[in-house]
Every structure is written in structure tokens, then in C-alpha cells.
Amino acid sequence: MSIEISLKLSESDLTHFRELMHTAIEKASKLPPAQVVAKAQELCKEMEDASIPDFVKVRLNSLSTLIQALEDDEWQIPDDEKAEILTSLAYFSEPHDLVPDNIPGLGYLDDAIMIELVIQDMSLDLEAYTSFCSFRRAEENRRGADANVNRESWLEAGRTEYRSRLRRNKSKSSGRRLFSRVM
Template sequence: MRISFDLSQSDLEHFREVMTRAREAAKEHDVDQVIDSARALITEINSSETSDFIRDRMHTLETLIGMVLDSGWGLVAEDRQRVIEALSYFAEADDLIPDDIPVLGYLDDAIMIEIVAEELKHEIQAYRDFVVFRSAEQARLGESAEDVERADWLESRRQQLHSRMRRRRRRGGDKSGSKSPFSLF
């Protein structure tokens, strides 16, 4: 059975308020405590009988944790703080829906992950691209690629974009593939 619902602006505002309170409360926790709490949630959910919807959201939570801990990714301080603040909701014991309620207990956590994922979608996608790149480089180069970092990925992406630009220029600028009748080059 599939059940879907839309969150209104006032619903989203309620989640923002909850996140703001969680961020304030999390200031008392260090980064390790926030991450440990998020990891504990993942473990709890993976060992519980809950819906696939909720279980699938844990992959995004794992990605957020990876973004903070992965030294090769090297988040700048501002971006790192945004991710840590996003994880702070999971360091708070007071959920919107108590976790021990069967079937629905983790629904608020899954919804919060969805909201966070939407706000950090570009960062999440970039990190996932980096992880794929690093894995491919490690497979290609073996041990010599052990310390692949964000700079390597950025350089590779720059080279890919330049290569694509040159290919498009050789093919011509318009969609029909024909060159412009006027060209300075």
C-alpha cells in the first residue's frame, strides 16, 4: 500500500522550529556526540521492523555523517557546520513522534532527513560524486590512490568540463550539428 502526503508551509515551519530547538540543545553536545546519536539511530532503525520508506532515508543520514567525517572530502568550516546542525536533530531525545511507537516511531526522523536532504541536495550530490570518483580512482590506481582528496576530484571535474566544451565546439554550436556561417575562429 502506498500512502503519500504533502507538507504545507505551516507544516514545514513547524519542522523548522523543531530543528531550531534541536540545534540550540545540540550546542551542549560536541560533534562526536551528534554523530554518535545519528549512528545510533541508523543502528536502531536497521534492527527494527519499520517501513522501507524510513529505512531508505538512513542512506542519506549515512551520507551526511560521511560528509563530516571524510577527511578526503574536506568540507570547509561553514559547510561542515551546516551538516552538523542538520544532524543535531538526531542528538535530541525529544522527537516529534517517540521512537518506541510501533510502525510510526521513526516517521518524524525520516521526514526530517527528507527536509535536510532537500536543503543540502547540492552538497550531498557533490559528495556522492566524489565518493564514486575516489572509488574508481582507487580501483584504477590501487594503493597509490589511497589519499585521493577533493582537490583531485575537482581537477578531474574541471578536465571533464573542458573536454566536453572542446567536443561541443568541434561539433558546432547549434543542435543540428552544423557550424555557424559566421566564425572568428
Template sequence: MPLTINLELSDQDLQHFAGVVESAKQASAGLSDTQVIDAATELVTKAQQSNPPQFVKERLELVGTLVAMARDEGWSLPAEDCANVRAALSYFAHGADVIPDNVPVLGFIDDAIMIELCAREMQHEIEAYNDFIEYRQREAERRKLDPATVGRADWLEGRREELQDRMHRRRNRDFRGGFGSGFGMGFGGSSGYGPVRRYSDSGWRPGPPRFSVGR
């Protein structure tokens, strides 16, 4: 019989997690982008092997989306946006869990909470990238191409610029409204962010394999 548990984080709790992320960013400052991305990929792989609870699987999918976003040649994020993705992934390269990941059932809860906060902070980036994945998949199939091989194709340029421009406008709008800016740790229960679609299931992406989240 399923059990529903709701967690409410206070402002003090959110400040704690913001401090954890800042510490992780400082601790991973000496790592290359590749090392940070590889560490996040390793977390997803380890989680897959441990078969965590469903709610953890659903949130760990976001790590795969962020990894794909950073690796995707076709998406080609500007430097500032790449830095935001790296900042979001740095927590998973730090390895200082509140709850050790090898604790059954509970081991990835702190990771899941942090991912949820990252999802709210980077909602517009995630939505834009998901839309890009789906567009590339449709167009590649129409052109009888493998989406994994198209790279920075000319026919992707216009759609990529349109989606990244939308992403920046929405992020700037939220910043003016006091909701945070990029991965500036402006998350909170009153941020106004809605549910985040964590991954696109209708297109190829260069990230770690997806969980079977429906099990």
C-alpha cells in the same frame, strides 16, 4: 499488498519542522561535533535493529551519508559546510521525537519526514559527495589501492575542489532564486528541488553500515 500513502505538508507544517530543527540546534549547542555525529550514528543503528518500514529505511540512509560526509578525511569540507552538516544532524542528537522511536511501524516517521526535508535542503552537498565517493572508488581501484586508506591523496585534490565548487555555485544559484541557503531551513514544497540520490552504492564511505534497502 503494498499501500501507497502520500503526505502533503502545509506551510504551517513546514514552519513547525523548521522550529523543531532550530530548537534542536540550540539544545545540541553544547555538544561537540563528535557527539552530534555519534548520536546520529546511534539513531541509524537503532533503526536497523528495529527493522522499520521500507520508506523509512530509504530515508535513514541519508543520515549515514551525512555522517560519512562529516567524517571523510578525503572530502575535507570547509568550516561553513561542516556547520551545515552539523545543523542537519543536530535534530538526531536532540532526542525529542514527536513519535517515540519504539512505536512499531510509526516510530521513525517523524525522523523520515525531517530527513526528507534535510535531503531537499542539502541536495547539492549530497550529490557532490556521492560523485566524490564514486570517483575515489574508481581511481583507487585503478591504482590498486584501498579507498578507505587513501585519505587526502594528491590525486583527489582537483576532483574534490571541482565538486565542492560546483556545490557552492548551485547552492548560491538557489539562494538567489529564493530556494534557501545551505541548511537555512528554506525548504518547502515549491522549492524546485527534485528527487535526491541519498547515497552512493558504488564506493566506500566512513559512515554507519548501510541498510539492506531492497528487502
């Protein structure tokens, strides 16, 4: 039997979490980017090894995906997106968070909330990276493991598919004119 508990964070609750994030960002700004990533990876590993609730596991996967996107050379992430992800990971490099992680069942609640806020902010980036990974797997299956797949080839394939879809839609609708002249 499972139970669903819904948390509704008010604007003041969200302000509180944003302030925590801002404080973490200030502290993390003094750290080299590699250390911020390493600390976030450390937290992910710690959470994977711990007995964490499913509501945290779901969010942990998204956090891990963000870290993978940051480290994926083939994704060729632009510097501004890289900085945004590093900023998002700042909270997770802070060892003393709101709720101590060693409290069974609840210790990762604040982490889950922060991950949720991060993935809401980064949802388009996560979606794009997930799409890229699917494209890369398909290309590697089709052309072999040494297929040269990067962000540019993924974008080009998307543009090609989009143009093809436009042509198909245009040819379908060419027989149906909205306005026709009657003479």
C-alpha cells in the same frame, strides 16, 4: 502488495517541523560536534537494528551518507559545510522527538520527515559527496588501493572533463556557423 501513501505538508506543517529543528539546534549547540555526530550515528544504528518501514530506510541511507561525508578526511569538507551538516544532524541528537520511536510502523515517521527536509536542504552536498565516492572507487580500481584521491583531485578531474567536453562541442560546431557573410 504495496500501498502508496502520500503526505503533503502544508506551510504551517513545515513551520512546525522547522521550529522543532530550531529547538533541537539550540539544545545541540551546547554539545561538542563529536557528540552530535555520535548521537546521529547512534540513531542510525538503532534504526538499522529496528524493523523500520522502507520509507524510513531510504532516507536513513541519505542520513548515513551525510555523516560519512562529515567524517571523511579525504573529502576535506570546508568548515562552513561541516557546520551546516552538524546543524542538520542536531534534531537526531535529541532523544525525545515528536513521535516516540517505539511505536511500531509510525515511531520513525517524524525522523523520516526530518531526514527528508535535511536531505532536500543538503541535496547538492549529498550529490557532490556521492560523486566524489564514485570517483574515488574508480581511481582506486584503476590505480590501486593506495591511490591518493581527495576533494581537490576530484575537482581537478571534473574541471578537466568539463574543458574536454567544451572542446569537443566547439569542434563539432565549428563547421556550422550561425551567421555567414555572403559576398
